Amino acid sequence: MKHILPAPLLSVILFVVWLLLNRSFSAGHLVLAAVLGIAIPLLTRGLRPLPVRIRHPWTVIKLASTVVKDTTISNLAVLRLLLRPAKRQHPPGFVHIPLDMRDPNALAVLAMIVCITPGTAWAELSRDRSMLMLHVLEVDDAAKIAAHVKRCYERPLMEIFE
Numbered sequence: 001m002k003h004i005l006p007a008p009l010l011s012v013i014l015f016v017v018w019l020l021l022n023r024s025f026s027a028g029h030l031v032l033a034a035v036l037g038i039a040i041p042l043l044t045r046g047l048r049p050l051p052v053r054i055r056h057p058w059t060v061i062k063l064a065s066t067v068v069k070d071t072t073i074s075n076l077a078v079l080r081l082l083l084r085p086a087k088r089q090h091p092p093g094f095v096h097i098p099l100d101m102r103d104p105n106a107l108a109v110l111a112m113i114v115c116i117t118p119g120t121a122w123a124e125l126s127r128d129r130s131m132l133m134l135h136v137l138e139v140d141d142a143a144k145i146a147a148h149v150k151r152c153y154e155r156p157l158m159e160i161f162e
Contacts, residue, residue, distance in 0.1 A: 006045045011037040052105050056159050063156040071117050078118040093139035097132040097146040106161040
């Protein structure tokens with residue numbers, strides 16, 4: 001069964017989303033939704049990283065709430081910079097963050113968190129995955145930013161994925 005449906009949940013989601021987007025349950029759309037639900041996971045099987053087994057679901061909820069809080073704070077800070085550029089408190093810069101996690105799924109989630117947080121951008125990851133370089137819109141204390149990423153994001157991601 002894994003050969004036909006390598007990602008059953010993804011297949012179901014694709015099937016349902018196709019029908020919802022087309023607002024039709026005709027025979028043609030049902031067949032096309034089934035074909036897409038089977039074909040897309042098969043064609044993208046090689047692109048998926050290792051299978052994920054979430055070890056601490058409660059940590060996922062806490063991490064999500066931290067991301068929402070930090071994203072809201074960052075949105076307000078970027079808004080302040082846009083409305084009053086002369087009031088910039090600190091210059092932009094790069095922050096180097098030593099990483100302890102190596103799981104590709106955890107690194108992918110960290111990349112998504114960084115990319116959705118206004119004012120930060122994932123600049124580079126070292127080849128051995130031990131150092132992350134972030135570009136931050138306002139760098140007042142690079143060590144403080146690195147400690148925040150390690151404490152609030154890396155530690156929970158390691159608990160979830162490793």
